[in-house]
Amino acid sequence: MDMPLNLRDRTKIFTRFFLGAVLLAGLFVSGCGKVQFSENPALSLEFSADTVLFDTVFTTIGSVTLPLKVYNWNAEALRIDEIELVGGSESPFRVNIDGEVGPSVTDWPILGDDSLWIFLEVTVDPSAASTPFIIEDELRFNTNGNEQRVSLIAWGQNAHFHGGLNELNPLPSCDEVWTDDLPHVIYGIVEVDMGCTLTIKEGTQIHVHDGGGLLVFQSTLRIEGELGNEVVFQGDRLESSYVNVPGQWGIEIDFQFETEYGIEEITAQRGGIWLYGGVECTMDYAVLRNGTIGLQVDTTGTDESPALDIRNTIIHNMSAYGLYAQGGTIDGYNNLIYDCGQSTAAFTLGGAYKMDHCTFANYWAEGVRQSPSVLFTDWYEDINGNIQERSLEGSAFNNCIFWGNNYSLTDFDELVVSLLNPPTSPFIRFSAVDVQDPEFPMGILEATLTDNTPPFASTSDRDFHLSSNNSLWDGVASQFAIGLDLDGLPRAIGQPDMGCYERQQ
Template identity: 30%
Template sequence: MKRLISCLAFLVVLLTACKKESFINSADARVNISTDSLRFDTVFTSVGSITQSFKISNDNDQKLRLSQVKLMGGSNSPFRININGVAANELSNIDIAAEDSIYVFVSVTVDPSTANLPFILSDSISIQYNGNQRWVQLEAYGQNARFINAGLINSNTLWDATKPYVILDFLNVAPGASLTILPGTKIYAHANAPIIIDGTLNATGSVSAPISFSGDRLDAPYRNYPASWPGIIFRSSSLNNHMQFVKVLNAYQAVIVDQPATNANPKLVIDQCIIDNAYDAGIFARNTSIAASNVLISNCANNISIQAGGSYNFIHCTAASYSNNFLLHKTPVLSVSNFTLQNGSPVSSNLQANFTNCIFWGDAGFVDNEVIVRKEGSAPFSVSFNNSLFRAQNEPTAATLINVIRNQEPLFDSIDVSNRYFDFRHTKSPAPGINAGLVSSISKDLDNNNRPVGLPDMGCFEKQ
């Protein structure tokens, strides 16, 4: 009896093994291909893309033989494929074990051309088995660009919008030199590529053709990550800088302004600009001078950080942060101080800072006071808030407050954290910032809409 049972068990194992080793030949074999298309967002010429993949699964209890997997464009295709670990444009007789799968990896490299506008590249992968043929479509957007590798600008230079600029190592505008950027120009920086201004930056866009600075990873999800690139740094010798209709997106520290100007002008004049999604500071200013109007600083870890004194005039600006998938809002949107610590002791400098018709707001949770003002020492100190709105449990006692609105929701038009959609206009009634500003010389808002002759709205947007 024991011998009979052993023989039967052996036969069961043998039959099972034979079944698994046999191939399914039916055209109705269950084969799952994880996608029918792969799309690559903007790929700069010569740089190459990320690698994407799809899976071919054999959902049968027998082995499956793929008669062919083929990149139809072959060696002339800008796409490259790797089939289950084999780099080849075509592979035949690929076996997939029962209830197993293989991966096909795809990348694309775009050859330079004379085109200025983005162009579409396409190809397809054919998958054949048991008389069936299925397809995965491939599509990429190619973009010619001007590449800057360890770029030093030591004379007056003009950048236009015909092709984007990709900074691979760093860009440095030398003392005495200037970089002028025309409307519509797009600048993309590599992860370790800061833009360093020792001379002068004049970036003047328009409402219909803004200038943009961002990281060079344009594929999802990387295009939305903070800290995608270092940011713009205005160093001690820099002077007479101007930014208008500029977007600075997804930097580590978006705009750093360091040390006083060497003349009587503000070191940076920034108007009608958007600074968004910085991993650390949106604007970091240290003992310097900034004139800012109609600027939106949104969803940064530290929207505005002013240290070690200086001279600042912010008018019609909005600084707002909400916790999202990338950043927790856990520091005030505005921090102002007149000192730095040296060997653990505060060293103070002169500070004059005026905030007029501004909104400083963030979601409640980790931050009790969205505005922090700190004073040390006896150096001249003047910080004032005029006709501004902010959220704070405690008023900043070191500052002068005139006609401020505290702890009233600004009623922004849309705060959709789950979809990362934020509209910091405030057109809903009764938004407290509407017609609550102080009459000023600022005649336009961030959208370049007219502000009224009478009382304007607080913040960077004017209700129309």
């Protein structure tokens, strides 16, 4: 993701601009006479805003840069006697005035019908507050004795900070618990080391910086959210303009390799939460949003339990995948995964996946999507170019919906399988899928709708409740003991509905 210019970058740019402007001004003075500055105190400046407001800023982390434009709409040139931060050098705000950084400048010229740019940043000091608090200052302009002020306001938020600039940043405690007393901010790759456990309690808000995430390496992650008090993973950009921007976080790893043309470097993307050999991990009532790959499972679990048990979880607005599994073992139910730039879920390299009452709905609208909503494969190509098979035996999807906004097109189905050796019995049962391919292995389906558009309440509002009472959408008894749906409402006994939500009579 492209990052905004900081004050230092802007200083370099505007220093060059300012030097050029000085040269031009010199030519102007020598060729046309000296500029006359008015001393009339009745002449005033105008501003693009009377208040510069920063959205919530985590303590110790610098904000984005916000602009303020100053206009002199008068015909006469003015000399601004002083522009200063009222808080002086102790102010948490920083000012860049056309390339000059500091709490104040004096004798700043501005020609008639001209303007100047001011750029502002803020860094908030920690406090004892657990809720957002206000930071205030003013930018004061004094022109011929005429004083004008622009308010500067920022919301500060204390937080727990994890990680750093190292490639891997193991948690300081082997068995650590994160609570909701303050938000948690992840920088870089934070690792739950081998044999350790990280427990995240209900209501905890986790903000992840660009390129960062949580690596669970042969260890255990327990996310213990509750209905109405979910654990939320999201980016660390808190401005309102970033509320629905995908691709803000997710592990990135740089690799170098030698080619005939020299050393090449690539950046590989991994899950924002990456289970690499995860042991009995659980996720209940979690929300993952606005990342690159929400959840990646590269692990086989044990004979007694899957690598991941995921329930009542929502993953959405990922620029690549919502759930990306490579030979994983996952149990889950009442999950909603929607709006991903590639697939909502990719179950690759075989594995054993048991999921009931899950809705996979890809109505991605941020660009052209080239992948199905859900993908299954049971093979991979090794480094020698040989095809290796890994079975999907033991997988079972009941009462699920696999759909998206490509269902009426001919490019690809919303459920695509690439299987060298399909399971001997159906593993997708009493579900709804988009399948138009005549070569699709229908033997993997049982009592499944293949050409019936789910009656979602509103795809434009991303409301995936079923609005029809048609019995077509009745499912079958679950392979898990599920009494409630994602909303916490009761499931019908015997014939619960397909998808993560139950119709209520």
